[in-house]
Amino acid sequence: MSGKGAPAIVMEAVHKWFGEFHVLKGIDLEVAEQQKVVICGPSGSGKSTLIRCINALEDYQQGRIVVDGIEVTKDVKNVEAIRREVGMVFQQFNLFPHLTVLENLILAPMHVRHMPRKEAEELAMQLLERVKIPEQAHKYPGQLSGGQQQRVAIARALCMKPKIMLFDEPTSALDPEMIKEVLDVMVELAEAGMTMVVVTHEMGFAKSVADYIVFMDEGEIVEIAPPSTFFTSPKSERTRLFLSQILHH
Protein backbone atom coordinates (compact mmCIF):
# COMPACT_ATOMS: atom_id res chain seq x y z
CA MET A 1 0.00 0.00 0.00
CA SER A 2 2.36 2.62 -1.26
CA GLY A 3 1.77 6.35 -1.56
CA LYS A 4 -0.90 6.51 1.08
CA GLY A 5 -2.63 9.90 1.19
CA ALA A 6 -5.46 11.24 3.31
CA PRO A 7 -8.31 8.74 3.78
CA ALA A 8 -11.03 9.07 1.15
CA ILE A 9 -13.27 6.31 2.48
CA VAL A 10 -13.26 4.88 5.98
CA MET A 11 -15.52 2.01 7.01
CA GLU A 12 -15.51 0.96 10.63
CA ALA A 13 -17.27 -2.18 11.87
CA VAL A 14 -20.12 -1.81 9.36
CA HIS A 15 -22.99 -4.25 9.79
CA LYS A 16 -26.01 -4.55 7.55
CA TRP A 17 -29.03 -6.79 7.58
CA PHE A 18 -31.60 -7.40 4.84
CA GLY A 19 -34.42 -8.34 7.16
CA GLU A 20 -33.07 -11.40 8.99
CA PHE A 21 -30.19 -11.88 6.60
CA HIS A 22 -26.84 -10.58 7.84
CA VAL A 23 -25.20 -9.25 4.65
CA LEU A 24 -22.25 -7.30 6.01
CA LYS A 25 -20.64 -8.62 9.18
CA GLY A 26 -18.33 -5.98 10.55
CA ILE A 27 -16.54 -4.47 7.59
CA ASP A 28 -13.38 -2.46 8.27
CA LEU A 29 -11.88 -0.85 5.22
CA GLU A 30 -9.85 2.23 4.48
CA VAL A 31 -9.23 3.69 1.04
CA ALA A 32 -6.78 6.54 0.75
CA GLU A 33 -6.96 9.27 -1.85
CA GLN A 34 -5.78 8.11 -5.27
CA GLN A 35 -5.80 4.48 -4.18
CA LYS A 36 -7.41 1.82 -6.35
CA VAL A 37 -9.12 -1.03 -4.57
CA VAL A 38 -10.56 -4.10 -6.26
CA ILE A 39 -13.17 -6.10 -4.38
CA CYS A 40 -13.82 -9.67 -5.42
CA GLY A 41 -15.56 -12.69 -4.03
CA PRO A 42 -18.26 -15.23 -4.83
CA SER A 43 -21.76 -14.02 -5.67
CA GLY A 44 -23.80 -13.20 -2.60
CA SER A 45 -20.70 -12.34 -0.61
CA GLY A 46 -21.89 -8.76 -0.06
CA LYS A 47 -19.40 -6.95 -2.28
CA SER A 48 -22.01 -5.00 -4.24
CA THR A 49 -23.84 -4.16 -1.04
CA LEU A 50 -20.58 -2.89 0.41
CA ILE A 51 -19.88 -0.37 -2.32
CA ARG A 52 -23.53 0.66 -2.50
CA CYS A 53 -23.26 1.59 1.18
CA ILE A 54 -20.50 4.06 0.31
CA ASN A 55 -22.84 6.36 -1.65
CA ALA A 56 -25.89 5.52 0.48
CA LEU A 57 -27.79 3.54 -2.14
CA GLU A 58 -28.06 1.06 0.75
CA ASP A 59 -28.30 1.98 4.39
CA TYR A 60 -26.47 0.16 7.17
CA GLN A 61 -27.47 -0.53 10.72
CA GLN A 62 -24.24 -0.49 12.70
CA GLY A 63 -20.80 1.01 12.43
CA ARG A 64 -19.59 4.11 10.66
CA ILE A 65 -18.77 5.12 7.08
CA VAL A 66 -16.99 8.37 6.38
CA VAL A 67 -16.56 9.50 2.77
CA ASP A 68 -14.38 12.48 1.95
CA GLY A 69 -14.73 13.65 5.55
CA ILE A 70 -18.53 13.42 5.55
CA GLU A 71 -20.23 10.76 7.61
CA VAL A 72 -22.80 8.70 5.67
CA THR A 73 -26.05 9.11 7.60
CA LYS A 74 -29.70 9.11 6.62
CA ASP A 75 -29.70 12.89 6.57
CA VAL A 76 -30.66 14.00 3.06
CA LYS A 77 -28.17 16.89 3.01
CA ASN A 78 -25.31 14.55 3.92
CA VAL A 79 -26.34 11.97 1.38
CA GLU A 80 -26.60 14.53 -1.41
CA ALA A 81 -23.24 16.04 -0.49
CA ILE A 82 -21.61 12.61 -0.68
CA ARG A 83 -23.27 11.68 -3.96
CA ARG A 84 -21.96 14.87 -5.53
CA GLU A 85 -18.39 13.72 -4.80
CA VAL A 86 -18.81 10.02 -5.56
CA GLY A 87 -19.47 8.76 -9.07
CA MET A 88 -20.91 5.32 -9.69
CA VAL A 89 -20.95 2.95 -12.65
CA PHE A 90 -23.43 0.08 -12.67
CA GLN A 91 -23.43 -3.38 -14.13
CA GLN A 92 -26.50 -2.58 -16.24
CA PHE A 93 -25.21 0.87 -17.37
CA ASN A 94 -28.50 2.51 -16.31
CA LEU A 95 -28.30 5.25 -18.91
CA PHE A 96 -31.46 7.33 -19.28
CA PRO A 97 -33.01 5.94 -22.47
CA HIS A 98 -35.18 8.99 -23.20
CA LEU A 99 -32.19 11.33 -23.34
CA THR A 100 -29.39 11.53 -25.88
CA VAL A 101 -25.87 10.66 -24.81
CA LEU A 102 -25.01 14.33 -24.44
CA GLU A 103 -28.17 15.02 -22.43
CA ASN A 104 -27.36 12.07 -20.18
CA LEU A 105 -24.01 13.67 -19.43
CA ILE A 106 -25.12 17.25 -18.81
CA LEU A 107 -28.21 16.47 -16.72
CA ALA A 108 -26.56 16.25 -13.32
CA PRO A 109 -23.91 18.98 -13.83
CA MET A 110 -26.66 21.40 -14.87
CA HIS A 111 -29.19 20.59 -12.19
CA VAL A 112 -27.00 19.51 -9.28
CA ARG A 113 -23.90 21.64 -9.85
CA HIS A 114 -25.88 24.44 -11.53
CA MET A 115 -23.39 24.61 -14.37
CA PRO A 116 -24.50 26.69 -17.39
CA ARG A 117 -25.58 24.49 -20.31
CA LYS A 118 -22.77 25.61 -22.58
CA GLU A 119 -20.09 24.85 -20.03
CA ALA A 120 -21.67 21.48 -19.23
CA GLU A 121 -21.78 20.58 -22.92
CA GLU A 122 -18.12 21.48 -23.38
CA LEU A 123 -17.18 19.35 -20.38
CA ALA A 124 -19.34 16.51 -21.66
CA MET A 125 -17.69 16.58 -25.09
CA GLN A 126 -14.24 16.51 -23.47
CA LEU A 127 -15.23 13.44 -21.49
CA LEU A 128 -16.72 11.73 -24.53
CA GLU A 129 -13.37 12.31 -26.25
CA ARG A 130 -11.70 10.76 -23.23
CA VAL A 131 -13.83 7.60 -23.47
CA LYS A 132 -13.36 7.73 -27.27
CA ILE A 133 -16.94 8.10 -28.48
CA PRO A 134 -17.48 11.81 -29.21
CA GLU A 135 -19.21 10.91 -32.48
CA GLN A 136 -22.07 9.26 -30.56
CA ALA A 137 -23.02 12.41 -28.62
CA HIS A 138 -26.38 12.91 -30.29
CA LYS A 139 -27.51 9.30 -30.38
CA TYR A 140 -29.81 7.67 -27.89
CA PRO A 141 -28.40 4.97 -25.58
CA GLY A 142 -30.51 2.30 -27.30
CA GLN A 143 -28.55 2.89 -30.50
CA LEU A 144 -25.19 2.08 -28.90
CA SER A 145 -23.45 -1.22 -28.18
CA GLY A 146 -23.05 -2.40 -24.60
CA GLY A 147 -19.42 -1.37 -24.45
CA GLN A 148 -20.24 2.07 -25.78
CA GLN A 149 -23.09 2.44 -23.30
CA GLN A 150 -20.83 1.56 -20.40
CA ARG A 151 -18.24 4.09 -21.55
CA VAL A 152 -20.99 6.71 -21.74
CA ALA A 153 -21.98 5.73 -18.19
CA ILE A 154 -18.40 6.29 -17.04
CA ALA A 155 -18.30 9.67 -18.78
CA ARG A 156 -21.63 10.57 -17.19
CA ALA A 157 -20.27 9.86 -13.73
CA LEU A 158 -17.07 11.80 -14.48
CA CYS A 159 -19.11 14.78 -15.63
CA MET A 160 -19.89 15.52 -11.97
CA LYS A 161 -16.11 15.83 -11.38
CA PRO A 162 -16.19 13.24 -8.59
CA LYS A 163 -13.30 12.66 -6.21
CA ILE A 164 -14.12 8.97 -5.92
CA MET A 165 -15.43 6.50 -8.48
CA LEU A 166 -17.31 3.30 -7.61
CA PHE A 167 -17.65 0.51 -10.17
CA ASP A 168 -20.17 -2.25 -9.51
CA GLU A 169 -19.23 -5.14 -11.83
CA PRO A 170 -18.85 -2.79 -14.81
CA THR A 171 -18.02 -5.49 -17.33
CA SER A 172 -20.26 -8.35 -16.18
CA ALA A 173 -23.13 -7.52 -18.53
CA LEU A 174 -20.90 -7.07 -21.58
CA ASP A 175 -20.20 -9.36 -24.47
CA PRO A 176 -16.58 -10.58 -24.24
CA GLU A 177 -15.32 -8.54 -27.18
CA MET A 178 -16.45 -5.32 -25.51
CA ILE A 179 -14.85 -5.83 -22.12
CA LYS A 180 -11.48 -4.53 -23.20
CA GLU A 181 -12.71 -1.15 -24.44
CA VAL A 182 -14.30 -0.51 -21.02
CA LEU A 183 -11.30 -1.76 -19.06
CA ASP A 184 -9.00 0.46 -21.15
CA VAL A 185 -11.00 3.49 -20.09
CA MET A 186 -10.82 2.40 -16.45
CA VAL A 187 -7.07 1.85 -16.64
CA GLU A 188 -6.62 5.31 -18.12
CA LEU A 189 -8.74 6.74 -15.32
CA ALA A 190 -6.65 4.93 -12.72
CA GLU A 191 -3.44 6.23 -14.25
CA ALA A 192 -4.83 9.75 -14.05
CA GLY A 193 -4.99 9.35 -10.28
CA MET A 194 -8.68 8.79 -9.57
CA THR A 195 -9.62 7.14 -6.28
CA MET A 196 -11.41 3.97 -7.33
CA VAL A 197 -13.29 1.11 -5.69
CA VAL A 198 -14.05 -1.60 -8.22
CA VAL A 199 -16.11 -4.73 -7.75
CA THR A 200 -14.98 -7.02 -10.54
CA HIS A 201 -13.78 -10.48 -11.47
CA GLU A 202 -11.40 -9.13 -14.11
CA MET A 203 -8.23 -10.36 -12.44
CA GLY A 204 -6.01 -8.99 -15.19
CA PHE A 205 -7.33 -5.52 -14.40
CA ALA A 206 -6.84 -6.15 -10.67
CA LYS A 207 -3.26 -7.26 -11.21
CA SER A 208 -2.24 -4.25 -13.26
CA VAL A 209 -4.17 -1.49 -11.52
CA ALA A 210 -5.10 -2.34 -7.93
CA ASP A 211 -3.12 -1.06 -4.97
CA TYR A 212 -4.72 -3.84 -3.03
CA ILE A 213 -7.35 -6.48 -3.49
CA VAL A 214 -10.13 -7.22 -1.04
CA PHE A 215 -11.53 -10.73 -0.99
CA MET A 216 -14.99 -11.07 0.53
CA ASP A 217 -16.99 -14.13 1.44
CA GLU A 218 -20.27 -14.44 3.35
CA GLY A 219 -20.35 -10.79 4.35
CA GLU A 220 -16.84 -10.64 5.72
CA ILE A 221 -13.53 -9.42 4.43
CA VAL A 222 -11.44 -12.57 4.32
CA GLU A 223 -8.23 -11.13 2.99
CA ILE A 224 -6.73 -7.81 1.98
CA ALA A 225 -3.46 -7.94 0.07
CA PRO A 226 -1.58 -6.20 -2.73
CA PRO A 227 -1.87 -8.06 -6.05
CA SER A 228 1.72 -9.32 -5.82
CA THR A 229 0.99 -11.44 -2.76
CA PHE A 230 -2.78 -11.92 -3.33
CA PHE A 231 -2.31 -14.06 -6.40
CA THR A 232 0.90 -15.83 -5.52
CA SER A 233 0.60 -16.57 -1.81
CA PRO A 234 -2.93 -16.07 -0.49
CA LYS A 235 -3.11 -16.63 3.26
CA SER A 236 -6.60 -18.02 3.50
CA GLU A 237 -7.86 -21.35 2.23
CA ARG A 238 -11.10 -19.71 0.99
CA THR A 239 -9.13 -17.23 -1.12
CA ARG A 240 -7.08 -20.01 -2.61
CA LEU A 241 -10.23 -21.95 -3.50
CA PHE A 242 -11.87 -18.88 -5.06
CA LEU A 243 -8.79 -18.06 -7.09
CA SER A 244 -8.49 -21.62 -8.37
CA GLN A 245 -12.14 -21.46 -9.47
CA ILE A 246 -11.94 -18.20 -11.38
CA LEU A 247 -8.43 -18.50 -12.80
CA HIS A 248 -8.58 -22.06 -14.13
CA HIS A 249 -10.93 -21.73 -17.03
Added chain:
Amino acid sequence: MAVAERGRSPALLPPVSERLGPLAWLKRNLFSTWYNSLLTILVGYLLYVVLVPFFEWAILNATFFGDSKEACDFDGACWALITSRLGQYLYGLYPVAERWRVNAAFLLLILAMVPLFLPRFRHRLLYACGLVFLYPPVAYLFFAGGVFGLPFVETAQWGGLFLTLVIAGVGITASLPIGVLLALGRRSEMPVIRALCVVFIEVIRGVPLVTILFMASVMLPLFLPPGVTIDKLLRALIGVALFASAYMAEVVRGGLQGIPKGQYEAAMALGLGYWQMMGYVVLPQALRMVIPGIVNTFIGLFKDTALVTIIGLYDLLGMSRFIIQDPKWLGLAAESYLFAGFGFWVFCFAMSRYSMYVEKVLSAGERR
Protein backbone atom coordinates in the same frame (compact mmCIF):
# COMPACT_ATOMS: atom_id res chain seq x y z
CA MET B 1 -23.46 -31.75 -42.70
CA ALA B 2 -25.69 -31.18 -45.67
CA VAL B 3 -25.21 -27.45 -45.60
CA ALA B 4 -21.44 -27.72 -45.85
CA GLU B 5 -21.58 -30.18 -48.75
CA ARG B 6 -23.91 -28.07 -50.83
CA GLY B 7 -21.28 -25.39 -51.00
CA ARG B 8 -22.21 -21.82 -51.68
CA SER B 9 -25.94 -21.46 -52.10
CA PRO B 10 -27.29 -18.76 -54.42
CA ALA B 11 -28.21 -15.54 -52.64
CA LEU B 12 -31.83 -15.74 -51.59
CA LEU B 13 -34.12 -12.93 -52.62
CA PRO B 14 -37.09 -12.07 -50.43
CA PRO B 15 -40.26 -13.61 -51.80
CA VAL B 16 -42.09 -11.39 -54.24
CA SER B 17 -45.16 -10.01 -52.55
CA GLU B 18 -48.24 -10.85 -54.51
CA ARG B 19 -50.32 -8.11 -56.02
CA LEU B 20 -53.91 -9.11 -56.54
CA GLY B 21 -56.38 -7.51 -58.90
CA PRO B 22 -59.74 -6.56 -57.39
CA LEU B 23 -61.52 -9.58 -58.82
CA ALA B 24 -58.85 -11.99 -57.59
CA TRP B 25 -58.94 -10.28 -54.19
CA LEU B 26 -62.71 -10.74 -54.03
CA LYS B 27 -62.43 -14.36 -54.96
CA ARG B 28 -59.72 -15.11 -52.44
CA ASN B 29 -61.16 -13.19 -49.49
CA LEU B 30 -64.92 -13.24 -49.93
CA PHE B 31 -65.85 -16.20 -52.15
CA SER B 32 -63.17 -18.77 -51.42
CA THR B 33 -65.59 -21.51 -50.33
CA TRP B 34 -69.34 -22.04 -50.64
CA TYR B 35 -69.99 -21.05 -47.02
CA ASN B 36 -67.81 -17.95 -47.30
CA SER B 37 -69.79 -16.98 -50.39
CA LEU B 38 -73.02 -17.54 -48.47
CA LEU B 39 -71.82 -15.39 -45.57
CA THR B 40 -70.68 -12.66 -47.93
CA ILE B 41 -74.05 -12.53 -49.65
CA LEU B 42 -75.89 -12.57 -46.33
CA VAL B 43 -73.83 -9.77 -44.82
CA GLY B 44 -74.07 -7.79 -48.03
CA TYR B 45 -77.84 -8.09 -47.92
CA LEU B 46 -77.98 -6.98 -44.28
CA LEU B 47 -75.80 -3.97 -45.02
CA TYR B 48 -78.07 -3.13 -47.94
CA VAL B 49 -81.16 -3.35 -45.78
CA VAL B 50 -79.69 -1.11 -43.05
CA LEU B 51 -77.45 1.35 -44.85
CA VAL B 52 -79.54 2.23 -47.88
CA PRO B 53 -82.59 3.38 -45.91
CA PHE B 54 -80.31 5.25 -43.53
CA PHE B 55 -78.64 6.98 -46.43
CA GLU B 56 -82.00 7.88 -47.92
CA TRP B 57 -83.21 9.18 -44.61
CA ALA B 58 -80.09 11.09 -43.66
CA ILE B 59 -79.12 12.53 -47.04
CA LEU B 60 -81.45 11.97 -50.00
CA ASN B 61 -84.78 12.78 -48.38
CA ALA B 62 -83.40 15.07 -45.72
CA THR B 63 -84.33 18.69 -45.31
CA PHE B 64 -81.41 20.86 -44.41
CA PHE B 65 -82.97 24.27 -43.92
CA GLY B 66 -86.22 25.56 -42.50
CA ASP B 67 -87.87 27.37 -39.60
CA SER B 68 -89.75 24.50 -38.00
CA LYS B 69 -90.41 20.85 -38.53
CA GLU B 70 -93.34 21.79 -40.79
CA ALA B 71 -90.71 22.62 -43.41
CA CYS B 72 -89.35 19.09 -43.25
CA ASP B 73 -90.15 16.20 -45.51
CA PHE B 74 -91.79 13.44 -43.52
CA ASP B 75 -89.59 10.73 -45.11
CA GLY B 76 -86.22 12.25 -44.35
CA ALA B 77 -84.13 13.64 -41.57
CA CYS B 78 -84.93 17.13 -40.45
CA TRP B 79 -81.48 18.66 -40.30
CA ALA B 80 -83.18 22.04 -40.40
CA LEU B 81 -83.32 21.62 -36.63
CA ILE B 82 -79.55 21.59 -36.43
CA THR B 83 -78.92 24.37 -38.91
CA SER B 84 -81.46 26.73 -37.42
CA ARG B 85 -80.41 26.06 -33.82
CA LEU B 86 -76.69 25.52 -34.39
CA GLY B 87 -75.87 28.50 -32.18
CA GLN B 88 -77.58 26.86 -29.24
CA TYR B 89 -75.86 23.55 -29.82
CA LEU B 90 -72.57 25.36 -29.75
CA TYR B 91 -73.09 28.02 -27.08
CA GLY B 92 -76.19 26.95 -25.11
CA LEU B 93 -78.17 29.91 -23.80
CA TYR B 94 -75.19 32.23 -23.98
CA PRO B 95 -76.50 35.63 -25.22
CA VAL B 96 -76.17 35.80 -28.98
CA ALA B 97 -74.55 39.22 -28.92
CA GLU B 98 -71.83 38.00 -26.58
CA ARG B 99 -70.91 34.76 -28.32
CA TRP B 100 -67.87 36.37 -29.90
CA ARG B 101 -66.29 36.33 -26.44
CA VAL B 102 -66.36 32.54 -26.38
CA ASN B 103 -64.80 32.40 -29.84
CA ALA B 104 -62.20 34.97 -28.88
CA ALA B 105 -61.21 33.03 -25.76
CA PHE B 106 -60.83 29.78 -27.70
CA LEU B 107 -58.88 31.55 -30.43
CA LEU B 108 -56.63 33.02 -27.75
CA LEU B 109 -56.01 29.54 -26.37
CA ILE B 110 -55.09 28.18 -29.77
CA LEU B 111 -52.69 31.08 -30.38
CA ALA B 112 -51.17 30.67 -26.92
CA MET B 113 -50.56 27.01 -27.59
CA VAL B 114 -48.65 27.57 -30.83
CA PRO B 115 -45.20 27.78 -29.13
CA LEU B 116 -45.78 24.31 -27.68
CA PHE B 117 -45.68 22.87 -31.17
CA LEU B 118 -42.51 24.63 -32.27
CA PRO B 119 -39.80 21.97 -32.40
CA ARG B 120 -36.98 24.23 -31.22
CA PHE B 121 -38.79 25.62 -28.16
CA ARG B 122 -36.69 24.76 -25.08
CA HIS B 123 -38.87 25.69 -22.11
CA ARG B 124 -41.93 23.84 -23.26
CA LEU B 125 -42.83 22.37 -19.88
CA LEU B 126 -42.43 25.66 -18.05
CA TYR B 127 -44.54 27.41 -20.67
CA ALA B 128 -47.23 24.75 -20.46
CA CYS B 129 -47.35 25.10 -16.66
CA GLY B 130 -47.66 28.86 -17.01
CA LEU B 131 -50.48 28.41 -19.47
CA VAL B 132 -52.31 26.01 -17.16
CA PHE B 133 -52.28 28.59 -14.37
CA LEU B 134 -52.72 31.79 -16.38
CA TYR B 135 -55.23 30.83 -19.04
CA PRO B 136 -58.22 29.79 -16.87
CA PRO B 137 -58.62 33.17 -15.14
CA VAL B 138 -58.28 34.97 -18.47
CA ALA B 139 -60.82 32.66 -20.06
CA TYR B 140 -63.14 33.18 -17.11
CA LEU B 141 -62.98 36.94 -17.64
CA PHE B 142 -63.96 36.46 -21.27
CA PHE B 143 -66.75 33.98 -20.53
CA ALA B 144 -68.29 35.56 -17.44
CA GLY B 145 -67.49 39.18 -18.12
CA GLY B 146 -68.66 41.82 -15.64
CA VAL B 147 -65.42 43.79 -16.10
CA PHE B 148 -63.95 46.03 -18.82
CA GLY B 149 -67.47 46.85 -19.96
CA LEU B 150 -68.30 43.27 -20.84
CA PRO B 151 -71.82 42.41 -19.68
CA PHE B 152 -71.97 39.71 -17.02
CA VAL B 153 -73.09 36.27 -18.24
CA GLU B 154 -73.92 33.90 -15.41
CA THR B 155 -72.68 30.32 -15.65
CA ALA B 156 -76.26 29.02 -15.84
CA GLN B 157 -76.36 30.46 -19.36
CA TRP B 158 -73.21 28.66 -20.47
CA GLY B 159 -74.03 25.61 -22.48
CA GLY B 160 -73.72 23.46 -25.54
CA LEU B 161 -70.43 22.33 -26.97
CA PHE B 162 -68.81 25.34 -25.30
CA LEU B 163 -69.74 24.05 -21.84
CA THR B 164 -68.66 20.53 -22.74
CA LEU B 165 -65.25 21.86 -23.76
CA VAL B 166 -64.96 23.95 -20.60
CA ILE B 167 -65.70 20.99 -18.33
CA ALA B 168 -63.56 18.54 -20.29
CA GLY B 169 -60.74 21.08 -20.61
CA VAL B 170 -60.67 21.81 -16.90
CA GLY B 171 -60.95 18.11 -16.08
CA ILE B 172 -58.13 17.17 -18.42
CA THR B 173 -55.71 19.91 -17.39
CA ALA B 174 -56.37 19.40 -13.69
CA SER B 175 -56.39 15.61 -13.71
CA LEU B 176 -52.91 15.08 -15.15
CA PRO B 177 -50.89 17.07 -12.58
CA ILE B 178 -53.11 16.02 -9.66
CA GLY B 179 -53.01 12.43 -10.86
CA VAL B 180 -49.20 12.50 -11.06
CA LEU B 181 -48.96 13.88 -7.52
CA LEU B 182 -51.39 11.23 -6.24
CA ALA B 183 -49.45 8.47 -7.98
CA LEU B 184 -46.16 9.70 -6.50
CA GLY B 185 -47.84 10.00 -3.11
CA ARG B 186 -49.12 6.49 -3.29
CA ARG B 187 -45.57 5.24 -3.82
CA SER B 188 -44.10 7.59 -1.23
CA GLU B 189 -42.12 6.28 1.71
CA MET B 190 -43.93 8.65 4.05
CA PRO B 191 -46.79 6.64 5.58
CA VAL B 192 -49.16 9.56 6.17
CA ILE B 193 -48.92 10.84 2.61
CA ARG B 194 -49.21 7.34 1.23
CA ALA B 195 -52.30 6.59 3.32
CA LEU B 196 -54.00 9.85 2.33
CA CYS B 197 -53.39 9.18 -1.36
CA VAL B 198 -54.57 5.58 -1.17
CA VAL B 199 -57.77 6.56 0.63
CA PHE B 200 -58.50 9.39 -1.79
CA ILE B 201 -57.92 7.27 -4.88
CA GLU B 202 -59.85 4.26 -3.65
CA VAL B 203 -62.82 6.28 -2.39
CA ILE B 204 -63.19 8.33 -5.54
CA ARG B 205 -62.67 5.38 -7.86
CA GLY B 206 -65.17 3.31 -5.93
CA VAL B 207 -67.99 5.78 -6.52
CA PRO B 208 -69.79 6.47 -9.82
CA LEU B 209 -69.26 9.94 -11.25
CA VAL B 210 -73.03 10.49 -11.13
CA THR B 211 -72.92 10.07 -7.37
CA ILE B 212 -70.10 12.56 -7.02
CA LEU B 213 -71.97 15.08 -9.14
CA PHE B 214 -75.14 14.57 -7.11
CA MET B 215 -73.24 14.98 -3.89
CA ALA B 216 -71.59 18.10 -5.21
CA SER B 217 -74.87 19.63 -6.29
CA VAL B 218 -77.22 18.45 -3.55
CA MET B 219 -75.25 17.60 -0.44
CA LEU B 220 -72.40 20.10 -0.51
CA PRO B 221 -74.73 23.12 -0.04
CA LEU B 222 -76.12 21.47 3.11
CA PHE B 223 -72.70 21.55 4.73
CA LEU B 224 -71.97 25.15 3.83
CA PRO B 225 -73.02 27.93 6.20
CA PRO B 226 -76.28 29.58 5.11
CA GLY B 227 -75.81 32.36 2.65
CA VAL B 228 -72.65 30.87 1.20
CA THR B 229 -73.19 29.43 -2.23
CA ILE B 230 -70.73 27.90 -4.61
CA ASP B 231 -71.51 28.16 -8.26
CA LYS B 232 -73.12 25.01 -9.62
CA LEU B 233 -70.71 24.80 -12.53
CA LEU B 234 -67.73 25.20 -10.22
CA ARG B 235 -68.98 22.33 -8.08
CA ALA B 236 -69.36 20.14 -11.14
CA LEU B 237 -65.88 21.12 -12.33
CA ILE B 238 -64.33 20.16 -9.01
CA GLY B 239 -66.23 16.88 -8.99
CA VAL B 240 -65.16 15.97 -12.51
CA ALA B 241 -61.54 17.03 -11.92
CA LEU B 242 -61.21 14.97 -8.73
CA PHE B 243 -62.85 11.97 -10.34
CA ALA B 244 -60.54 12.07 -13.34
CA SER B 245 -57.49 12.61 -11.10
CA ALA B 246 -58.11 9.38 -9.22
CA TYR B 247 -58.22 7.45 -12.47
CA MET B 248 -55.20 9.29 -13.81
CA ALA B 249 -53.27 8.46 -10.65
CA GLU B 250 -53.64 4.76 -11.28
CA VAL B 251 -52.66 5.08 -14.93
CA VAL B 252 -49.53 7.02 -13.97
CA ARG B 253 -48.72 4.55 -11.19
CA GLY B 254 -48.73 1.81 -13.80
CA GLY B 255 -46.10 3.77 -15.70
CA LEU B 256 -44.01 4.38 -12.59
CA GLN B 257 -43.95 0.67 -11.88
CA GLY B 258 -42.57 0.04 -15.35
CA ILE B 259 -39.40 2.06 -14.67
CA PRO B 260 -36.48 -0.20 -13.69
CA LYS B 261 -34.89 0.32 -10.27
CA GLY B 262 -31.59 1.08 -11.98
CA GLN B 263 -32.97 4.33 -13.35
CA TYR B 264 -33.74 5.58 -9.84
CA GLU B 265 -30.35 4.42 -8.59
CA ALA B 266 -28.45 6.06 -11.43
CA ALA B 267 -30.31 9.33 -10.83
CA MET B 268 -29.65 9.19 -7.09
CA ALA B 269 -26.00 8.26 -7.56
CA LEU B 270 -25.58 11.37 -9.72
CA GLY B 271 -26.81 13.46 -6.79
CA LEU B 272 -30.23 14.38 -8.17
CA GLY B 273 -32.81 15.15 -5.48
CA TYR B 274 -36.25 13.50 -5.34
CA TRP B 275 -38.08 16.05 -7.51
CA GLN B 276 -35.22 16.32 -9.98
CA MET B 277 -35.09 12.54 -10.29
CA MET B 278 -38.83 12.35 -10.83
CA GLY B 279 -38.99 15.36 -13.13
CA TYR B 280 -36.04 14.65 -15.39
CA VAL B 281 -35.62 10.89 -15.31
CA VAL B 282 -38.62 8.93 -14.06
CA LEU B 283 -41.75 10.80 -15.11
CA PRO B 284 -40.70 11.55 -18.70
CA GLN B 285 -40.25 7.82 -19.22
CA ALA B 286 -43.24 6.72 -17.17
CA LEU B 287 -45.71 9.14 -18.78
CA ARG B 288 -44.47 8.26 -22.25
CA MET B 289 -45.09 4.62 -21.51
CA VAL B 290 -48.72 5.22 -20.52
CA ILE B 291 -49.78 7.71 -23.19
CA PRO B 292 -52.46 5.28 -24.44
CA GLY B 293 -53.83 4.96 -20.91
CA ILE B 294 -53.74 8.69 -20.34
CA VAL B 295 -55.57 9.45 -23.56
CA ASN B 296 -58.03 6.68 -22.77
CA THR B 297 -58.78 8.45 -19.50
CA PHE B 298 -59.09 11.79 -21.30
CA ILE B 299 -61.56 10.33 -23.79
CA GLY B 300 -63.56 8.69 -21.03
CA LEU B 301 -63.62 11.97 -19.17
CA PHE B 302 -64.70 13.89 -22.24
CA LYS B 303 -67.71 11.63 -22.66
CA ASP B 304 -68.45 11.54 -18.95
CA THR B 305 -68.97 15.28 -19.00
CA ALA B 306 -72.35 14.49 -20.55
CA LEU B 307 -73.44 13.40 -17.07
CA VAL B 308 -73.57 16.99 -15.88
CA THR B 309 -76.97 17.25 -17.59
CA ILE B 310 -78.48 15.39 -14.64
CA ILE B 311 -77.55 18.18 -12.26
CA GLY B 312 -79.11 20.71 -14.58
CA LEU B 313 -76.21 21.92 -16.64
CA TYR B 314 -76.80 22.18 -20.38
CA ASP B 315 -73.75 20.74 -22.10
CA LEU B 316 -73.90 19.47 -25.67
CA LEU B 317 -76.11 16.54 -24.72
CA GLY B 318 -78.22 18.63 -22.36
CA MET B 319 -78.80 21.19 -25.11
CA SER B 320 -79.82 18.52 -27.60
CA ARG B 321 -82.46 17.40 -25.12
CA PHE B 322 -83.49 20.93 -24.32
CA ILE B 323 -83.92 21.98 -27.94
CA ILE B 324 -86.28 19.18 -28.91
CA GLN B 325 -88.65 20.19 -26.15
CA ASP B 326 -89.49 23.25 -28.23
CA PRO B 327 -92.99 22.64 -29.72
CA LYS B 328 -91.66 23.77 -33.11
CA TRP B 329 -89.24 20.84 -33.17
CA LEU B 330 -91.02 18.30 -31.00
CA GLY B 331 -90.25 14.67 -31.81
CA LEU B 332 -86.93 15.16 -33.57
CA ALA B 333 -84.93 13.23 -30.96
CA ALA B 334 -83.07 11.15 -33.54
CA GLU B 335 -81.62 14.13 -35.38
CA SER B 336 -80.71 15.95 -32.20
CA TYR B 337 -78.99 13.05 -30.48
CA LEU B 338 -77.22 11.96 -33.66
CA PHE B 339 -75.75 15.40 -33.94
CA ALA B 340 -74.68 15.41 -30.28
CA GLY B 341 -73.13 11.98 -30.70
CA PHE B 342 -71.31 13.17 -33.79
CA GLY B 343 -69.99 16.16 -31.83
CA PHE B 344 -68.57 13.95 -29.10
CA TRP B 345 -67.12 11.54 -31.64
CA VAL B 346 -65.25 14.26 -33.54
CA PHE B 347 -63.39 15.38 -30.44
CA CYS B 348 -62.69 11.90 -29.07
CA PHE B 349 -61.46 10.67 -32.44
CA ALA B 350 -59.23 13.71 -32.79
CA MET B 351 -57.71 13.03 -29.36
CA SER B 352 -57.12 9.43 -30.26
CA ARG B 353 -55.38 10.27 -33.53
CA TYR B 354 -53.30 12.97 -31.89
CA SER B 355 -52.09 10.57 -29.21
CA MET B 356 -51.03 8.08 -31.86
CA TYR B 357 -49.08 10.84 -33.57
CA VAL B 358 -47.42 11.86 -30.29
CA GLU B 359 -46.44 8.27 -29.53
CA LYS B 360 -44.85 7.94 -32.94
CA VAL B 361 -42.88 11.17 -32.62
CA LEU B 362 -41.66 10.36 -29.10
CA SER B 363 -40.55 6.86 -29.86
CA ALA B 364 -38.73 7.81 -33.07
CA GLY B 365 -35.02 7.12 -32.89
CA GLU B 366 -35.02 6.44 -29.21
CA ARG B 367 -35.17 2.69 -29.10
CA ARG B 368 -34.01 0.21 -31.62
